[in-house]
Amino acid sequence: MKFNELKIGDLTARVPIIQGGMGVGVSLSNLASAVANEGGIGIISGVQIGFREPDFLKNPIEANLRAIRSEIKKAREKSKGIIGMNLMTAMNNYELYVKEAVKEKIDLIISGAGLPIALPKLVKDSTTKIIPIVSSAKACRIIIKSWLKHDRLPDAVVVEGPLAGGHLGFKFEDIIENKIKSLKDLTVEVKELIKTYEEKYSVKIPVISAGGIRTKEEIEELIEAGADGVQLASAFVPTVECDAHDNFKLAYIKASDEDELIIKSPVGMPARAIKTDFLTRSLNEGCDPIKKCYKCMPNCDFNNIPYCISVGLINAVEGNDGLIFAGANLKTINKFTTVKEVISNLLDD
Numbered sequence: 372m373k374f375n376e377l378k379i380g381d382l383t384a385r386v387p388i389i390q391g392g393m394g395v396g397v398s399l400s401n402l403a404s405a406v407a408n409e410g411g412i413g414i415i416s417g418v419q420i421g422f423r424e425p426d427f428l429k430n431p432i433e434a435n436l437r438a439i440r441s442e443i444k445k446a447r448e449k450s451k452g453i454i455g456m457n458l459m460t461a462m463n464n465y466e467l468y469v470k471e472a473v474k475e476k477i478d479l480i481i482s483g484a485g486l487p488i489a490l491p492k493l494v495k496d497s498t499t500k501i502i503p504i505v506s507s508a509k510a511c512r513i514i515i516k517s518w519l520k521h522d523r524l525p526d527a528v529v530v531e532g533p534l535a536g537g538h539l540g541f542k543f544e545d546i547i548e549n550k551i552k553s554l555k556d557l558t559v560e561v562k563e564l565i566k567t568y569e570e571k572y573s574v575k576i577p578v579i580s581a582g583g584i585r586t587k588e589e590i591e592e593l594i595e596a597g598a599d600g601v602q603l604a605s606a607f608v609p610t611v612e613c614d615a616h617d618n619f620k621l622a623y624i625k626a627s628d629e630d631e632l633i634i635k636s637p638v639g640m641p642a643r644a645i646k647t648d649f650l651t652r653s654l655n656e657g658c659d660p661i662k663k664c665y666k667c668m669p670n671c672d673f674n675n676i677p678y679c680i681s682v683g684l685i686n687a688v689e690g691n692d693g694l695i696f697a698g699a700n701l702k703t704i705n706k707f708t709t710v711k712e713v714i715s716n717l718l719d720d
């Protein structure tokens with residue numbers, strides 16, 4: 372199959388692949404620009420993006436805003452391709468961070484981990500495209516109905532299935548008991564819903580499938596089911612361009628499917644992660660008392676969680692024992708590679 376380009380409004384990606392945002396610090400300007408240079412869409416993760424700024428501990432909001440500006444600028448210097456930002460709805464100061472990215476003229480914003488109801492208002496009068504992540508047609512319909520009150524439709528929709536890495540938009544028990552529809556079936560149901568809006572409003576809203584996609588054949592199957600493109604994240608981790616420490620990449624290369632766990636994340640959602648020593652210890656024994664709260668999420672009951680998610684993710688991306696999110700089917704990820712190689716293997720060109 373020859374893959375079509377991916378058009379999102381007036382943006383055209385030569386290759387119908389979006390690199391999924393990976394926080395904390397796994398997809399920053401280096402990875403995003405490399406993917407954009409290969410014709411895909413590169414996504415900078417906005418989660419605690421300022422963790423390397425010298426004043427991050429004292430002043431996380433300022434540090435994050437500064438890093439949003441500098442990572443977008445660096446990505447633009449390295450690539451003329453399409454660069455977006457992933458900002459999680461569940462984060463504290465979400466609106467502030469979206470506005471900052473829009474001020475920097477980011478091409479698009481992708482938001483999940485909750486319903487990104489406020490997005491249309493936040494990008495008003497800009498050219499920034501807005502793309503919700505959904506895990507069902509029901510969630511997609513709720514978002515669209517609410518956005519239509521602002522005369523806005525999504526510019527595309529990411530459908531994330533049960534095999535994705537990081538937070539998952541399903542009930543913990545349903546994942547464990549294998550009660551979730553496949554990504555293909557979810558793609559079909561969201562596509563059917565989207566078609567009704569496309570016909571009513573005479574617009575094109577691409578549907579992008581995400582979660583556990585590893586091969587060209589899987590992409591072809593999803594495109595045949597109605598997807599206009601795919602979003603992949605884990606496959607880009609062991610690349611030289613990925614912004615994480617080499618130890619993080621090695622954890623992916625070494626892990627097999629049995630080394631993955633579905634956990635109840637402090638964010639209040641299930642998540643897929645690699646069974647690191649940190650995770651095993653935290654889940655079995657609880658971890659050291661949390662001394663410093665990074666205020667990354669509203670309503671985090673930090674006295675009653677097994678670990679601080681910010682600390683776990685930051686430690687891991689810096690190469691230490693910590694929390695490593697990953698998609699399913701890790702056995703297929705087994706060597707250091709480059710973004711060019713990942714994309715050309717997927718497209719087989």
Ligand SMILES: Cc1cc2nc3c(=O)[nH]c(=O)nc-3n(C[C@H](O)[C@H](O)[C@H](O)COP(=O)(O)O)c2cc1C
Nearest residue numbers: 391392393394535536537582583603604605696698
């Ligand atoms: C290390 C890691 C971190 C992630 N962080 C985020 C995030 O901050 N926000 C988000 O919406 N999705 C996040 N995701 C989900 C990805 O963007 C993507 O949709 C998903 O992982 C796709 O599945 P795959 O990794 O199997 O390709 C993360 C995934 C991984 C593997």
